[in-house]
Amino acid sequence: MRKFMNRTAIAALSLAFATEAMATEWNVSLWGKRRAFTEHVEKLAELVAEKTNGEFTMNISYGGLSNNKENLDGISIGAFEMAQFCAGYHADKNPSITVLELPFLGVSTLEQETEISMAVYQHPAVVKDLARWNATLLMPSPLPQYNLVGTGDAPKTLADFDGLTVRATGGIGAAMETIGAVPTSMSASEVRQAMDSGIVKAVSFAPHAHMSFGTIENATWWTTNLNPGTVNCPVVVNTEALDDLPADQREALLGSVQEALDYYVEYYNNQTMAAWGPALDERGIERITFGDAEIAAFKEAAAAPAAKAWIESNTARGLPAQELYDLVTGMIAAEGK
Template identity: 75%
Template sequence: MKLKTKLAVSAAVLVSFTAPQVFADTQWNVSLWGKRRAFTEHVEKLAELVSAKTNGEFTLNISYGGLSKNKENLDGISFGAFEMAQFCAGYHPDKNPSITVLELPFMGVSTLEQEIAVSKAVYNHPAVVKDLARWNAKLLMPSPLPQYNIAGVGDAPQSLADFKGLRIRATGGIGEALTIAGAVPTSMSATEVRQALDSGVINAASFAPHAHMSFGTVESADWWTTNLNPGTVNCPVVVNVDSLADLKPAHRDALLGSVDEALNHYVDYYNNQTMAAWGPKLDEKGIERVTLTEAELKTFKDKAAGPVHQAWIDSMNKKKLPAQELYDLVLDTLK
């Protein structure tokens, strides 16, 4: 074989090995925080599904804190530092005012499935789409969480009156409701809570069960409220609009078409693994369960719900958002 022929054959072989790698691989960076836990299981499942459906041509590289601070994930999305991220509305309500309707206390959401339904309805509202577009972000899916409850140190509160003066890590509408109960809400990221609790900066923290376990508050707590249920936080997963538009149609279909399956996996994991571990964990640590009377809960709700809801509507109207429409959308979806 002549030298020129050999070179041509070698080049052809080299192209056959490298071309699929060049044209097939699409990798997205995903910014999360903390560690893998129930709160991130839908993102982990989404990555698994997308890779399987595209035969490994499209992969999601998940980072837990290596790309950005959790309160800066929306900023990172806005300028394309990464393609996908998770954040919580209460971390920066001024950046995403429209979705804070989902963090109002006592809205009547009682299951993860309901939380998914109302979140999807709100995410698809034109005013919300426009609000998040300011950050070049598209809301992909919620991270449904159960009603929050409070774990704290020191003497366990036996009534709502005992919450007066307690410094409690709480964000959004939960914090506003606790203010009405006389507590002093403090906003901080989840990763800062354990140290703040141990050092006495706060007396208690408002979290869903998985976060009490993941961020260590259950290791320090003396008590936990079983039924305060003041609300929850809304923590969506978003994608960069330009990155989504740049995907091949098949890759885009694989991503968007896997959302519901990823959420189903999340709900199953939370209900059957996280909640199954929660009760035994409380028993293991000797944590006192505080259950408030129905009369006290009704008083709390009556005092907090109406004023906080109306204050939100008034505030959002000033921002030129269709506040009443978004508020009614949540209630109508629950019906």
Template identity: 60%
Template structure:
């Protein structure tokens, strides 16, 4: 009897230990506060926990683990297992995905943004570049075309952009620079203060960010149709952490990506539907730029900036034109479907 009980106790302890070993807890580094921009990450954590009966959990930290511009570095040395960052924060570290931040690519909605982003993420050269940071691209954080909110009198003519201080990063910053504006890359968290103190006259954000970071509360006007482009903000995982997952947990993670993106798109769609109400509530004038001014903007900022991007990327021995062609091809497919 004693032998039987000892054996049973040993087996029970062994099972308990195995269950403990099987449990997985990841730390996820994002910034700001929970908002439309992070809902796919929150949904991903929820789905993974459900699919693994709570054995695989994710702790989403809003600024507690790292600064947003240092998230990729944190991933590289394993400070946390998952993170979100934006390509324009450090284009020298993620050169190839900056193709998605080129101005006036022609992306019209969030579904198209997902399609072109994930096509680029799947390209071998892109994956190889990100692997240098021990990062695996998991999913995008699709955002609509950026538009600017501003102080003072509305700027409806490109000539009024001359000398305009605008918070814009990456390809958007280059686009505004092409028409005489002065871009600055203060972080999203610093944008409100930059407007309030007069460091910038205008801020380029997607709608959710104007709400989340309070820039809409400083604004007198908003450009409804400037649509110069957007930024690309991937969610990445540490390669070592990903490869160390059990087959069951890895499947739970991989199979949850499309569901998380679908939830994100549905949630963001609700925000876009009420955007005009938000402008009215806050007394922000909706400014429409004339078509001839938009054409002039595209002529100055689209092809020249794309051509320069390809030249710079290919000078580094990387497939610039191939990636730009891939974006155009995938965008054409997405529009056709």
């Protein structure tokens, strides 16, 4: 009887260890709070847990694992397995994907932004660029065109932007500089304080971020159609952690990406944008719409010079910059036909 019990106990213990060994738990580093910008990550975690019957789970942290500008560094050393970051936060670390942040590319929908981003992410030069950080690009966080919320006198012409301090990163910052604005790069979580203290007079964000980070609380104006561009904020995974996943868990993860992105786009279009207009109205924020001639002048001043400079500097880095630029602009042109 004792021998039987010992064998039974050993078998049970072995099964427990085997079950534990099959379970996977990933830490995910985001920032701020749960919002439209993070809904695809939340949905991905939900889908993966469902498909693996709870054997693969994700612990999503909003700022508890890393500063948002250090998420790529954390991925590189395996401090956590998944993270979100924005290319413009550290263009020197991920120069290949900053092509997606060039001003006035002409991307018109979140679906188009998703398709183009995924094509760029799969380009061999981009894969190699992110491999330096032990990172595999998983999916984008598609965002609409950015516009400005500001305090004080509203700019009615491009000339009114001269000397205006504005929070704007990446290509948007470069574009604003061409019309005399003074761009400052800072993380989203720092923006409200900078705006309240007068360090910046305007902030460039997508609508969800203006609501999430409180920039509309003391704002007096909003540009409806400046549309200088957007930022590219991918979700990446630690490559070694991805490679170590059992086949079924890897399939659950990769096979859930499109569903998570579809959910994200629907959420952004139907919930975030539906709330944006009323949020402006409730606070009496003036909508500023620029004429076609003003927008054309802005595009002429910013678009071509920014693209030329990007291609030259990144060709010098050893990237196939012209090829990447042509990939993006070619997809946009093809969709417009």
